[in-house]
Structure formats: structure tokens, C-alpha cells
Amino acid sequence: MAFFDVFKRRHGESSAGRATGDRGLLIFENTSEVIRAERVLKARGWEIRVMGPPPEIRSGCDLVIEIPLIEELNILRSLQEAGVLPKDVVPVTSPLLKPVDLFKVKELDGYLMVRAANMKLTVDKETSTIVNISGGGCPDVPYLAQQMVGKTLMEAPSPREIGHTLCGYALQLAYEEATRRCTQ
């Protein structure tokens, strides 16, 4: 979608009378694009949050990026430069779902198991090798496990780089928490 098409649509909807606040949502084709856009925007210092979409635009395995609307133009320009434009921008009209932010950590005979939402990542504490990944229900989970198990936390690709779904995103959180605990 062209840069100004996205911009025009957002303003068309606002003028049609939808409630607006100071926050807007970037909506993408799929979760992998959300993850890429998040990486781009965070690297450039934007104050954004990855959230669950409101019910009217949910299809099953979705994330959206909440942005300050006042910065919309600059944010879209950053995303255009990175080649990851959203398919739509809409104002926030209802409360958004907050992703899980609680971790459960369990010690198992020299191993550390970290759970975030429905994903679990287990690491050998001595070598930092990822020995198992379990849980989840989206099709990138077996693929992520195939790519990560047997590698150390430093060597393994991060789920943010090669994951595509909410389960992949949850695994990223578990991966970050395991890395934080293993490098303390």
C-alpha cells in the first residue's frame, strides 16, 4: 500500500465520526510484519506498544502496534524506508488487549525452564544451551524449535527474527527472560 493511501484512509475514518484519542493502531497483513515494524520503530526510539487488536478487526492470531497519533506521519515514513508499511492506520476506539507480561520460572536439575503465556523454553544453566521448547499452537513453533534447540542462547536465532505468530512472540519473551537470567 502506498504511503499516502494509508495516511488518507486514516483521516477519512476520523472525519466519519469515529471516536479518536491520542493513540492510533497500525494494522499489518500478518504478525511477522508487526514484529519487523516493531523492531524498526523501537530501534528509532519511537514510543510504541505491541497490543491485541480490538474485536472488530480480530481474525485469530493478531497483533497491532499502538502509536502516538501525533507522530503518525513520521512513523509511517520510518516504516516506508524500512519497506514495511501497514495496510491500515486507525484510531484507538476501544480498550486494547494487553499481552501477557508474567513469567513462570522453574529450576529442573541444572536446567532453567521459563514460561511466557503458553510457551516454555528450557536452557542448560551451565552451557546456556537451549535443550527444549514446548507449548504453543501456531505453526511456527515446531519450526522455531527446530532452529533453536541445540544452540546456545547467543548462537540461536531469536524468535523475533524468524517467528511469525503470537506464539512466536510469546517465545521471544521467554527467550529474553532466559537470556537475562543466564547472563546475570
Place this chain on the structure above:
Amino acid sequence: MHAIVGTIPREHFPLAPGEVGLMDNELCIGGNRVPVNRGTPALLAAAIKAGELLGLPAPYGYVVGDIGHGDGSRRLYEYLTLHLPQSDFESITLHYLLPDVNWHNRVLAKLDEAVRRPRLIADAGFMYAAKMSGKSLQYDLFTPDIGELAFLADEEAPHPFYTRGFILHEESRVPDLISRAYAHNNAARHLLVKGEKDYIANEKGIQAIIDQPVEDAMEAIGGTGDTLTGIVASLISTGMEIIEAASIAARTNRLAGYYAKPTPATQVIEVVNHIPRALEEVLGENERRAPWQELSQGESA
């Protein structure tokens, strides 16, 4: 015969409907070989191993490659809507697909046109879509773990990633979570909840708890929930009642894990290879068991 629907973690793996075999720890699907790790390959391998002991034909697999983009899942959803109306399966197990509520609803509608309505088991992504569709009660069995049970219990969450924080994923809360899932019609007619203890429930409440043998390392091993779903799928396809099938499957999966002498680094194929021995033992115990002993030996309600 029973069918299993899911994905293979390879980007260009073709849509390959047909009977699935197991040879040298690899799945054989339409001339392709796939290692048994976690996900649908682990479910298929467990179903094959259990089926061999039960004298069942090989399961019919509807599988396709998908590494998370969803393109393979969507091709498979479409294929199912075209071909399920001509099918005649005792049961169908729907597993790792990108959750998509619109495609889910189309597949479910087509199942009503099948030669006979199969018993339906859902796990993983397909269970997420089933819950989100509000049509959970059309399923005979869901097989969530505790995190997924909390998601079923949260009437607002569209995915486990959004389960609200006050709905705690704790073993001690399982009975409450089950009640809450049924209160909002977000559970299948039966639940087999996989965890430190395995709970078998229906809308009347918990019917059995299987908690022996205990192997703490099993929780860390990717695919042990998939093997449990594969075993119960094979048992259900024999025509067995779901509560009995779930109880036998849970005991078998635990025993297979015990025989594998697992550590948190054990891979699931090591558990799969012990399924026939474990299932034979559990079925033998069942035959010997008198009715008044039904709730003893690691099983309670």
C-alpha cells in the same frame, strides 16, 4: 479410520493427503520423510504407535508445510472445505494450523455435510480458532495444557497470549478454570487438561485425575502434549467412550515418559518409542481392574 490435520515445519512441504507411516523414527508421507520432533509430526507418530498396538489402520493425514506465514494453513483449510464433505472418518483430530476463525467456521460447516459426522478432537491452533468462534461445544474433546485452559477460561482472550493476568495458570486453580470455561461455553464436550496432573472433565465437572507416574522433566519436553493427543485420537477412533479413552491415554503417556527415563533435554521421539509397551500395560491393567477399583492407582476424581 481416523484423520489427523496439521502442519509440517518446512516451508515448501507439499499438501500431502494420505496414509502416514513411521519408519526409522521418521514419518513417511506421500514419498516424503519427516523427522519426529514436536507438533503434528509428534502427534502422528504417537497415533501410529498406539494404532499398531490397537490393530488400527494407519491414520489418514492432511498435512502441509507451514513455518508460520499461514500460507500452508490457508491452502489446507481450503482443501478441507472441498474434500471433507466426501469423507467418512470415525474421528478427526485438528491440530497445528494458523488460527483463523473464518476458515475454521467454513471447515466446521463442511463437516456437517460429511458421510457421517466424525467425532472431533481439537488441540493447538485449531483449538484456539474453535474457542474464538464460539463453537467449542461442537467438539467432542479439547486437549489444552494449563496455560491454554486459562485461555479457554478467559471469555475475552482471542489467543493464550492475551489471557488476562487475574486468570492464574496454576495447578491449584484447574477446577475453577474448567468451571469457568464451561460457564462461558468455551470448552468442548470433554476436556483432557495436560499438566502435572492430567484432568478429564465434562460439563458436570472433573471425572478423573491421572497423576501417576510423575516425571517432572516431561513438562519441558516439546511434544509430550502432542503425543498424548495422538494416543487419545487412536483410542477414540476405536469407538471407545471419550472419558475412558482420555484416562487410558493419560496413563499411557505418563508411563511411556517414565520408561524413557527423561531429563529436560530428552527429545520426544524417545517417549514415542515407549508408547506400545506402555499402552499394552495400561490396557492390561484396565482389563484386570474390577469396577470398584476404578478410582484407585493414581486415578481419582
